[in-house]
Amino acid sequence: MLETKELQAWYGASHILHGISIAVERGAxxxxxxxxxxxxxxxxxxxxxxxxxxxxxxxxxGVDLTALRAHDRFNLGLAYVPEERRIVPGLTVRENLQLGLVASRAGIDERVAIDEIAESFPRLKERLGQEAVTMSGGEQQMLAIARAMIAKPKMILLDEPSEGIMPVLVEEMGVLFRRLRDQGVTLLLVEQNVEWALRLADRAVIIDQGEVVHESSADVLLADKAMQERYCAV
Incomplete structure (x- = not known):
């Protein structure tokens, strides 16, 4: 589904990525x-x-993304949930969900899409008319994920989805991610909660100082406490 080869990246003069090559299998x-x-x-x-x-x-x-802008990548079925969530103040939960369809070219029926996504997120279904920023941090994270899902992407990139969220919502999120995988959605998950992520994932990749230093099944890395301590300990 996704492959990077010798990916390099810079912030100004700072060279951050030094040849990242990873592959993400479809439905993993x-x-x-x-x-x-x-x-x-x-x-x-x-x-x-x-x-x-x-x-x-x-x-x-199968598509080379190199020259494509972010919204073009989105229209190919690649969605992104940033760490900071970016819930829009002054808008209701329903209106924030509508934003997930604004740039979509998929011709999705808005009412049907919101009804379907609300069924997947019972906490949001109860709050569609509520101003989104008045919800808890965990509920706002659920909204950010729902907003990414509403346009029916093929793959979702998630940055620290469990950060600052109470354990019961983290477990709900894990159930949701497994359900998405079972429905054929591919997930690439950046996560500091390493044990939770490894119990959830099929495969694991460790990055250190902008380079890939380890790849294995998630179960293998979960059992390798020395590797986790070397590269993942805070």
């Missing part, structure tokens, strides 16, 4: 883990076309 959950500052967020921002300067190759569902 892949966890991208490592310490803070390792380059995980930069990797998915580069894949989404949000970095000011990159080089290398990115292919998604």
């Amino acid at each position: 959950i892949v966890a991208l883990v490592g310490r803070n500052g390792a380059g995980k967020t930069t990797t998915i921002r580069s894949i989404m076309g949000l970095m000011p300067k990159t080089s290398g190759e990115i292919r998604f569902d």
